[in-house]
Amino acid sequence: MTLAPAFVSYEFADRKEFCLSFAASSSRRVMLVPPLFDEMNRMRKMLVDVMRSLHALNISSLLPDLPGTNESLIALERVTLADWKAAVQACAEQHDISHIASFRGGTLAVADIAAASHWLFSPIKGATLIRTMLRTRIASDRESGLTTSLAELTARAETGPLELAGNVISPDLFAQLSAADITTMPDQRIVRLESDSKPSDVQIAGSALWLRAEPDDDLAMSAAFAQDIAGWIGQ
Known part of the structure; x- marks a missing residue:
């Protein structure tokens, strides 16, 4: 039976925004910040697969909805990048998150959270x-x-x-x-695909899912992401 995520929330701007959550028994946990716009839709299945793989490694994970996206009740046209930054920071504080894994454009929403450790996939x-x-x-x-x-x-x-x-x-x-x-964080790890020649701390084999015409997955890449995140978080 496939492990299903739970729904939790965080408070931002006098309303609740939802998150997907996979809770593990250990104290290790990480928040995943999704890509932006259509890349978010194309990569969401992959992100949930990463969360399932993290759970198998006994690491809890949280995937928040950014204001104006998914189940959020505010219209996107009323949202700014400053709102996304504040919302991600509020979610991290309310759920006691010290490790953040952000993907593609999602890295722009975590630029103000200097106190956290950052795992950045293909920042743009x-x-x-x-x-x-x-x-x-x-x-x-x-x-x-x-x-x-x-x-x-x-x-x-x-x-x-x-x-x-x-x-x-x-x-x-x-x-x-x-x-x-792209902001340089005090404590960061930059991850890219093997096909990407830009500077990075590690390269992982996989597919550029954000370029696909439809949402897709890459289970081997998701598992490799989870393994790298687990090693980065440590014990």
Whole structure:
């Protein structure tokens, strides 16, 4: 029988946001911060597989919903990157989390939590994420017979909500993400795929699931992530 996660919550901005949780018997635990936008959807199955593998290694894990995503009751267009940073910090404090594993754009939401130890998978700049979403929008518009450009969409995003890859993004979120850089943490471990030549502490064989057209998994990669996280946390 497949182990099912429990639902727990954290308080943020006078409301509850949900988390998936796998509780183990040991005191070791880690919070997973998901990628952003469509990458979050494509990689969610993989993240849950990582959590199951961590549980098998007797490590508890928590996967929070960011405000404006999944089961959150606030609209995404009302959310900023500053909100995501504050929400992740609130979740970490309320659940007594000292180790955080963040993935892709999710690394931008943990940049202010200097007191924690950070495991970062394939961190990216916010501008890179925004540029990819803009290009996706341009391709979608072209299929609908519309002609748009990066400059035009950027100008529109600076003055009002803009839909990118099915996400309605506010001018504040657009601006904050565009300026968000990869932050060096006091205590960090950077993990990348073997196909990625950028600097890292370790490389793991696996698939770039965020590039897939549909959500997918890679069980061997998920297990390798869990093993590396367990070794990083230690006893």
